[in-house]
Amino acid sequence: MSAYLIRRLIESALILLGITFVTFLLLYLVPADPARQIAGRSATAETVANIRDQLGLNDPLFIQYFRYLGNLLQGDMGRSYLQRAEVAELIASRLPASLLLMVSAIITELVLGLTIGVVAALRRNRPADHSLMIFSFVSISAPQFVIGILLLYVFAVQLGWLPIGGYGTFAHLILPSITLGFLGAGWYSRMMRSSMIDVLEQDFVRTARAKGLSRLNIITRHVMPNAILPIIAMIGIDIGLFMSGIVVVESVFGWPGIGQLAWQAIQRVDIPVIMGVTMVSATAIVLGNLIADLVAPLIDPRIKTK
């Protein structure tokens, strides 16, 4: 197990290293010149050259890359071109909000998705199943932007139960979590349904029924633990999906997380911030996958850690 863990950690570090290189290369290739963006349109060619020089943008790609990497390893992500603030500070001030939103969205999608999936599987091919599956289809297809605005309109404007966007209290958290968790809930309900149906047809379920166990007991003790396995693996992978989702959801609800920060940095070609947010999200995704792989054998001993 520990050898496996070490190998996976090294692999993860290599993946992250690869991501730094690819991101750096892509941003280097973007035709927009950060020096010109900083200098403004009234600047002379000399001013622009001077800024390029100060930022070290005239150095060859590899020198720039290794300088960045060296600083990164010391925990220095540089300063925002535009805001002039430390990138690490900007991200640190926004990370808690994003993590809070993600955790509550994961809870939302699990509760919603698993409940719908189980009910649909047990009512297979009946009206309840059909309507739940239509609901999950809608939740997968509907753009998060639309869902967010719709929820705001109904629950915040019309009914006045919840605040119209913002951050701070539990009431502020409800609509963004539902919006972000909605998409995943659709996927999970479909996966849970088919996974349940698979397991329900297994021999051991028939055996359990034959020996007279109650229906509730069969489902909670024998079917669900087996059906839930593929879902656990999904959560880790899902982090990537969340990272793209929070950009939209945070901008609809005014949630002060890193999605909002990333969106603005991209619009303004603020390269140090883009790099910083990319690295943080990549780390979250890699860690998410790692944890999913490590947890799976604990839940299902049949999966071996090789």
Next chain:
Amino acid sequence: MKNKLMAGVAGLALAAGGAFAQVNEDAPQGGEMVVTYQDDVATLDPAIGYDWQNWSMIKSLFDGLMGYEPGTTTLRNELAASHEISEDGTVHTFVLKDGITFHNGREITAEDVKYSLERVTDPTTRSPGAGFFGMIAGFDTWNAGEGDGLSGVEVTGDKTVQITLSRPDATFTHVMALNFASIVPREAVEASGEDFGREPVGSGAFRMTEWTPGQQLVFERFEDYHRAGVPKLDRVTFDIGLDPTVALLRLQNGDADVPGDGIPPAQFLQVVNDAAYDDQLVEGGQLQTGYITMNTQMAPFDNVDVRKAVNMAINKDRIVQMINNRAVPANQPLPPTMPGYAEDYEGYPFDHEAAREMLAEAGFPDGFTTELYVMNVDPNPRIAQAIQQDLSEIGVNAEIRSLAQANVIAAGGEKDQAPMIWSGGMAWIADFPDPSNFYGPILGCAGATPGGWNWAWYCNEDLDQRAADADAMVGDPAAREEAWRQIYLDIMEDAPWVPVFNEQRFTLHSTNVAGDDSLFVDPVHIPVNYDYIHSAEAE
């Protein structure tokens, strides 16, 4: 208003109000206002901030020597008690008002003026506004990182500063009213270092008391402000991170007073046609022009007749209709509210027949194939399609290249890449209300360099000389305005652009805040003039 993506790229928006605004100086003080924005504020450092969101916030936190009468484009003394210009127009002497202080309580002296101007032009400050100060003597060496200060700025007394220019320049007083010329306290800048933009200390009508990144900023009245009775409001709160659609919901719900990003395009017609908003909607002009550039150094646009034919081919009324009449058709580079605009110029007529004939005479009876670059954010691709359709009427087949803003700007800055560009989303908006501001970088030879903003690559040395001569006409505004008018009319003879429209500005506000309409479409303060708007409750 949708141009907010241009933040930091193409600068700020200015809109033109009426000649004289009826600002009620005696409006009561008190009350507060909530303004919403989608984007977090990039910085409040006056040497750095250069997007239309932070532009007017900085105006409320900082003051310079010069400023504008609220709601107008009329210059007035701000921190300066007096301003004198020497006979030859090269020496400007400013005397500071007595007893004025920064937010930290320290009195402002002439040394602060020198420090502030040297800071903004210091190459290590990396200010996007440094280039505006090029007329000050000693700028070239100081901005190149040599010498120990701006030699043209001299402190001649505790409250007196003398600024020597290397050439007479009529735009200098406007430049001294730019945010970049704000006076900052050295001790606060040095204490904060790179973080001054987060911890601003100025001498403006408001001081910043709170900034929670991504959530909220709070401005509170500066009790010792140098103008008695200003600002009107006790507090302005900025709620950050709200999508414009959500901001509108907040306004309807009474949770916000001014949606800073304007009315979202999808709700525009609904709001404008709703009688309930009649008292809350203000329309004003904007010092902006949307145009199509034709690369005058690329065939076939190196032929002036081809460019004229294209000018006659575009149905501008239809394009204005497409954007719900949020603009007025244009026939020249300057917007109507800019001094120097030629009222009686009729421009090129919209006439497909004449355009086809002219194209045939120019040697293209069967038209030609070209490319039209456009920023990929609505409504610009739709506008590009309308242009494409018009061009096909005269036999020109334009393929649309719809790209991200940065890529279009980069293509325009290459000498031989973009034959045609629709400027929407990146269009030129004036930094200050003066005709010269529409020339240099976008139509002058100086802008026709790699990475420049003169995407037509139009360079007419004769006009460059006349532009320089016009700017040297200090003390004769009428003659200068006429000189500029002729320059732009002559540019239209060469037809490097198709001027398409001038955007109009629509500002929505709650009934909780009041003031003259001009304050809500203030030429210099966007979305509204924070200092002079008052609370309806306080009345």
